[in-house]
Amino acid sequence: MASKLFDLTGRVGLVTGGNGGIGLGMARGMAEAGAAIMVAGRNTEKNAAAVSELRALGVDADSVVVDVADAASCEAMVAKTKDRFGRIDCLVNNAGTAIRKQPQDYSLAEWQEVLTTNLTSAFVCSQAVYPVMKAQGGGKIVMIGSMMSIFGASFSAPYSSSKGGIVQLAKSLASSWAKDNIQVNTVLPGWIDTALTIKAREQVDGLHQRVLDRTPAGRWGKPEDHAGIAVFLAGSGSDFVTGTSIPVDGGFSVHI
Ligand code: NDP
DSSP states (O other): OOOGGGOOTTOEEEEETTTSHHHHHHHHHHHHTTOEEEEEESOHHHHHHHHHHHHTTTSOEEEEEOOTTSHHHHHHHHHHHHHHHSOOOEEEEOOOOOOOOOGGGOOHHHHHHHHIIIIIHHHHHHHHHHHHHHHHTOEEEEEEOOGGGTOOOTTOHHHHHHHHHHHHHHHHHHHHHGGGTEEEEEEEEOSBOSHHHHHHHHHSTTHHHHHHHHOTTSSOBOGGGGHHHHHHHHSGGGTTOOSOEEEESTTGGGOO
16 A cells, blocks of 8 residues: 555645746656645746646646745735635745856845845745645645755855755744644755756856766756655655755765
């Protein structure tokens, strides 16, 4: 008999940036485990394509347009998800962006764009979902950090700051909301082949080979490498796991 620990039947996942890359990889994993999914992103074509793909897995899925840099838009996203599905069991704060420059070259507006999109949005969305999860007796919040939550890089001052901050945000929310049966954890992806890193490989000389050389698994990660961790962190198998950070990196962070 299959374990109930990884069965998400009857649960609802809300994934920001769920229309592509790592977010869609996690949404697919949760859908394959039986969860209904709300895909949240700015691009309506990508949203629609992701919804079709998820419905083809046999689950209910829908999409909502959100700009996570806008607090009112995040609050509306949560309200629409609750209206559409009646509950929200797992919020994945995945939407993110990067601007790669040397630290001295950023404008304040660029710094704020990265911090607002990657860090403030996770706080705002988590705050908005809290009363829903509390009222239904619990829930799961998954943050997406990065190797830049651990390491710095010459081209990533605002990005690293946002991804370091998100780990601390998760610990604080986890500490406060454990009493409400809400678990908050962070996934730390390694270098993953997505639209975000296609740009990184164009902008940072030698990055592709450096990642291959440094990663014990000997390859870049794929969005689908995040399906399993999503199922674990969204399901009852992780009910006593909270405030922690889990690398999904092919060994990148444990190897010099
Ligand atoms: P993608 O560029 O493929 O995905 C980014 C997603 O974020 C898109 O779905 C995009 O949706 C959404 N998004 C961006 N800005 C906003 C916004 N303002 N409002 C709503 N949605 C937004 O990149 P990844 O899949 O690689 O990145 C996903 C997450 O993983 C990010 O947090 C990133 O920092 C993190 N990460 C990625 C790594 C990698 O190697 N790829 C490594 C470590 C962390 P839309 O197109 O509709 O705007």
